[in-house]
Amino acid sequence: MRVYLTAARLSLRRHLAYRSSAAAGVATNTVFGFIRTFVLLALWRQKTVINGWDAADACTYSFLTQALIAPMGVFMTGTELGPRIRTGDVAVDLYRPVDFQSWWLALDAGRAVGSGMLRSLPPVLVGALFFPMALPLSPLRWAAFLLCCLVGYLVSFSLRYLISLVAFWTMDERGMAAITFAVGFFCSGMILPLTAMPPRLDSVLQLTPWAAVIQIPASVLFGTQSGGLAYALAFGLAWALLLLGAGRLLTGAARRKVVVQGG
């Protein structure tokens, strides 16, 4: 267990060192927060309340989810494992006396915490200066939100780990990542909150794993999640276990038939 904690800690420290990269990320996330907020406000002008959310909720959702992009890995760009498979450096990781999946979870978790520390607060603060915000004050609500984020992160990691593993067969994970980026962005509620989608589409999209990554934590924070925290956690954990299990099976298959690239 200690090896994974050390790996996560060193990974965190490494990501905290990339200050200018984080600053650039913050700027991008904030600017896109404005764009998304204006789009949502145009929608909310047609109807003052959509599925229990008013315009202030929509603004809050927009900047809050911008803040979650980096730590939650919403772009589904895989993990740092993909490039290592592509170059063959994965050979080094494969012979280590550790569990492969847990090892990558530890490294990615360090990255996520670092991103959260550097990149999550500024977009929300800047957004609050220009738009009405409706963040709850109840600490319980925030605790529930953070718990859902943790579960959502596990879902996101297990998806991205699977995407990275694809590189063992296709030699490059980027094609797969391009597809899952488009699907994931839509399904997680980054384009439009799932709750603002037509009801039938919403009810389908609420079942994909991506719902647990963005929409459900936000709904829990706003107190509008149907089924409440218990449902949110059960839903997310079920997906996380399923996808982590799939990742485990695929890791085993990769081990048996991999071709490590390069001499």
Add this chain to the structure above:
Amino acid sequence: MTALPSQPLPDRAEPPTNPPTDPVILAEGLTKVFSSRARAGRLRRERVDFTAVDAIDLRVAPGELVGYIGPNGAGKSTTIKMLTGILTPSSGTLRVAGYDPQRDRVKLARRIGVVFGQRTTLWWDLPLRDSFTLLQRLYRIPPARFAENLAFYTEALDLGPFLDRPVRQLSLGQRMRGDITAALLHDPAVVYLDEPTIGLDVVSKHAVREFLRDLNLRTGTTILLTTHDVDDIERLCSRVVAIDHGRVTYDGSLEALRAERDLETVVRELYSRQGV
């Protein structure tokens, strides 16, 4: 760098007095076939098999320093990947340090060290020292032993000046010394060195060789070394195993190999021999 008198190494391949010991590396009929699909017409694809390692037999006794040589693409790296448990052999039996590398991969990993000359086993963005800390946890090295080993290698390989620098800032020679330390901190019984002197300047090559020889003599660590550098073989190896097209073309002592002519000619001949 502790220099040792350059006396010829005792031939460890066949120890004259010692009782026969169990080989630390034992391969029998070790084979690896890679399959790929090649275009065979407009739509049809055909399975093409390529035998990278073809029924290799290899026995290495504890404490041997074996040079594993052969031209590019001969199957050296593939063999080493199987010996570390990364690649699953297509057929044949394999035991390293008493373990089946595929089945007991994790247990075996704690007993072996690997240096891939062309890639680093260190973490690119971390200071060298942090890479070592991570290795301590990975291999569960007791703190006292870790401190002792780190102090020894820092001295022996002169790591002091760059121990706190990120690996990406190190020169190739410094990185290689870091990589060698990384492969040895957990006192492995077997070390695979895959072209450890590649790209190094003359002085660094010399330093690495002296160090490896000293390690082998001092600790009895078994070393399997792949290289294209004739000097590496000449200065280090008591025994040479040559492969080409996945087959062993020579296995014997260095002395026998260069009994008649100089080593470079012999190696050139081994390399240019057509596969059987």
